Amino acid sequence: MDLNYSENDLTFQAEVRSFLAGKLPEKIAAVVRAGHGLTKDMMGEWHLILNKKGWLATSWPKKFGGPGWTPVQKYIFEEECCSAYAPRVVPFGKNMLGPVLQKFGSKEQQVEYLPRILSGKDWWCQGYSEPGAGSDLASLKTRAERNGNDYIFNGQKTWTTLGQHAN
Numbered sequence: 600m601d602l603n604y605s606e607n608d609l610t611f612q613a614e615v616r617s618f619l620a621g622k623l624p625e626k627i628a629a630v631v632r633a634g635h636g637l638t639k640d641m642m643g644e645w646h647l648i649l650n651k652k653g654w655l656a657t658s659w660p661k662k663f664g665g666p667g668w669t670p671v672q673k674y675i676f677e678e679e680c681c682s683a684y685a686p687r688v689v690p691f692g693k694n695m696l697g698p699v700l701q702k703f704g705s706k707e708q709q710v711e712y713l714p715r716i717l718s719g720k721d722w723w724c725q726g727y728s729e730p731g732a733g734s735d736l737a738s739l740k741t742r743a744e745r746n747g748n749d750y751i752f753n754g755q756k757t758w759t760t761l762g763q764h765a766n
């Protein structure tokens with residue numbers, strides 16, 4: 600088995616390197632290099648740069664706006680991003696909600712929400728965990744009750760990572 604990159608992979612690697620050298624803002628790379636937390640604006644800026652190139656949702660199928668990469672290309676992209684101190688993209692919309700909507704969502708939900716994840720219009724967070732229910736989600740206490748056209752939620756959530764930025 601030949602584990603070396605193919606000619607095409609090496610060309611792709613060079614393309615990613617050149618993209619990162621030209622488009623990754625130094626002020627953002629410097630924060631990652633120092634191990635500090637990024638501001639919301641910085642996370643949003645990098646998100647938009649990747650989306651403009653079509654390289655944001657690297658695991659999404661092409662029909663939903665992914666780049667259609669092979670597993671090796673995805674690996675090369677991750678490796679080059681790490682080497683260049685590019686930040687990890689905020690995962691909630693791209694990695695957590697997006698694939699669920701693609702598999703289980705209605706056509707209407709896919710058309711409404713997937714483009715808004717890519718464009719950065721929507722910032723999702725994940726509200727599963729509660730003070731009394733972490734791993735054991737069957738113990739969740741939060742309830743949604745229908746009230747005419749609305750739902751009224753009552754309950755308490757914890758561990759909502761980056762929830763302060765979510766809309």
Ligand SMILES: Cc1cc2nc3c(=O)[nH]c(=O)nc-3n(C[C@H](O)[C@H](O)[C@H](O)COP(=O)(O)OP(=O)(O)OC[C@H]3O[C@@H](n4cnc5c(N)ncnc54)[C@H](O)[C@@H]3O)c2cc1C
Nearest residue numbers: 724725726727728729730732733734735757758759760761
């Ligand atoms: C930094 C961070 C960010 C997070 N972000 C989010 C978020 O954005 N949204 C969100 O909803 N949640 C989030 N979580 C919650 C996380 O995903 C877990 O669900 C949660 O931390 C687990 O619950 P707990 O801490 O109450 O531990 P517990 O569920 O109380 O577990 C305590 C211990 O018991 C073990 N254990 C639990 N159940 C079993 C079992 N059935 N059998 C054997 N062992 C068991 C566990 O492995 C653990 O060692 C985050 C957690 C952390 C630490």
